[in-house]
Amino acid sequence: MADFKRPLPVPTPETQHFWEGCQSGELLLQSCDECTKTYFPPRPFCPACGSRNVSVKSASGKATLYSYVINHRPRPDFGEEPHSIAVVELAEGPRMMTNIIGCPQTPEALVLDMPLEVTFEKANDTISLPKFKPAGA
Secondary structure, eight states, X not given: OOOOOSOOOOOOTXXXXXXXXXXXXXXXXXXXXXTOOEESSOOSSOTXXXXXXXXXXXXXXXXXXXXXXXXXXXXXXXXXXXXEEEEEEETTSOEEEEOBOSSOSSTTXXXXXXXXXXXXXXXXSSOEEEEEEETTO
């Protein structure tokens, strides 16, 4: 378990399913039963059509690197080393802000459109954070 020195998410009724999925090692997304759009972050209605007829489904965990920045400022929760702050595009369509781990934090290693897969970092007994690593790493 990581020693987190920053605030962690607090699940709400709208996000509880997402955090429970992360805790069990599963990335859960919502999908509209009316227009079929899959979306993130969790909310009780479809952002495309406004329908409240939504379902929770398991995502593949696959993504591609859409954008990133490398933060070189030290942070208590990341140490002295640079770390990426990234936006990934999930195979199901939505984009998600996250961190890329498991590879050098350099522009040479963090190539746009590179294939990624989800991994979960346990922060405490109730929260695991979804992060992404190069596919097959």
